[in-house]
Amino acid sequence: MTPAPAAALRDLLRRPGLLQAPGCFDAFSGRLVEQAGFPAAYMTGFGTSASVLGLPDTGQISFAEMATHAGNIASSLRIPLIADADTGYGNAINTYRTVRAYARAGVAAVQIEDQVAPKKCGHTRGKAIVPLGEMLGKVRAAADARAEQDIVIVVRTDARSVAGFEAALERCLAFEAAGADVIFFEAPESEEEMSMVARRVKAPLLINLVEGGKTPLLPRSRLEALGYKIAIYPASALMAAAKAMQRLYARIRSEDAYAPGPDQVTFEELKTLVGFPEYYAMEERYKG
Numbered sequence: 001m002t003p004a005p006a007a008a009l010r011d012l013l014r015r016p017g018l019l020q021a022p023g024c025f026d027a028f029s030g031r032l033v034e035q036a037g038f039p040a041a042y043m044t045g046f047g048t049s050a051s052v053l054g055l056p057d058t059g060q061i062s063f064a065e066m067a068t069h070a071g072n073i074a075s076s077l078r079i080p081l082i083a084d085a086d087t088g089y090g091n092a093i094n095t096y097r098t099v100r101a102y103a104r105a106g107v108a109a110v111q112i113e114d115q116v117a118p119k120k121c122g123h124t125r126g127k128a129i130v131p132l133g134e135m136l137g138k139v140r141a142a143a144d145a146r147a148e149q150d151i152v153i154v155v156r157t158d159a160r161s162v163a164g165f166e167a168a169l170e171r172c173l174a175f176e177a178a179g180a181d182v183i184f185f186e187a188p189e190s191e192e193e194m195s196m197v198a199r200r201v202k203a204p205l206l207i208n209l210v211e212g213g214k215t216p217l218l219p220r221s222r223l224e225a226l227g228y229k230i231a232i233y234p235a236s237a238l239m240a241a242a243k244a245m246q247r248l249y250a251r252i253r254s255e256d257a258y259a260p261g262p263d264q265v266t267f268e269e270l271k272t273l274v275g276f277p278e279y280y281a282m283e284e285r286y287k288g
Contacts, residue, residue, distance in 0.1 A: 111207065
């Protein structure tokens with residue numbers, strides 16, 4: 001029997017080594033993460049806003065849209081999904097509902113953050129954070145929801161760019177004491193800062209690696225040596241997909257006799273990637 005998503009992720013967190021969870025922005029990219037052999041995937045809010053609405057990650061996507069998207073991705077995977085839930089979509093009571101909804105949808109871990117709504121992408125400007133007491137209420141509400149339906153609680157602070165390093169670290173320690181399973185210090189600006197966080201926080205630590213962002217892109221071995229447990233790469237696949245699609249659309253528009261290039265999978269390969277062989281097998285099994 002396949003273990004429940006949260007239990008599967010907790011088992012991975014107990015194992016030695018760094019857990020890499022590449023970003024996925026829809027069910028198809030999530031399947032590609034799994035097929036590449038990764039043990040977990042991360043549903044990115046940036047990628048969800050871009051792929052579902054075609055809008056920037058600035059709090060414009062709703063709770064219902066995010067929860068539905070998370071459920072669609074989780075249901076397509078056999079590996080645990082860590083999913084962005086922004087600010088919890090309201091106060092502590094809204095956060096309680098959000099966590100329960102994500103758990104019911106099959107999400108292994110839900111990520112909530114301490115930004116003022118509407119939030120902004122962690123590596124962009126103009127962020128503001130809620131008072132610490134308000135955020136601790138959300139963490140306690142998330143923990144209560146977890147007690148009713150198991151899910152891993154990832155709590156993120158964006159205080160580094162708003163109130164400074166020490167204030168952000170103190171928030172992480174407070175979140176840990178309030179019951180967070182995983183701590184997410186967003187956008188440390190140097191390896192030294194990353195090391196200082198790892199020395200102080202005892203809960204598993206998540207690091208966010210964004211190409212062109214504020215945090216150094218350290219090697220996997222160095223992240224593990226520093227003490228980080230989860231590394232997410234939220235925008236990498238979206239960046240690669242955007243460049244590949246721009247090139248393809250330019251070729252279709254400019255070439256008189258367009259033909260597929262070597263950087264494309266074949267149609268047969270695409271059918272396999274989305275699961276046609278499994279579908280055909282089920283057709284045979286359930287034929288009248």
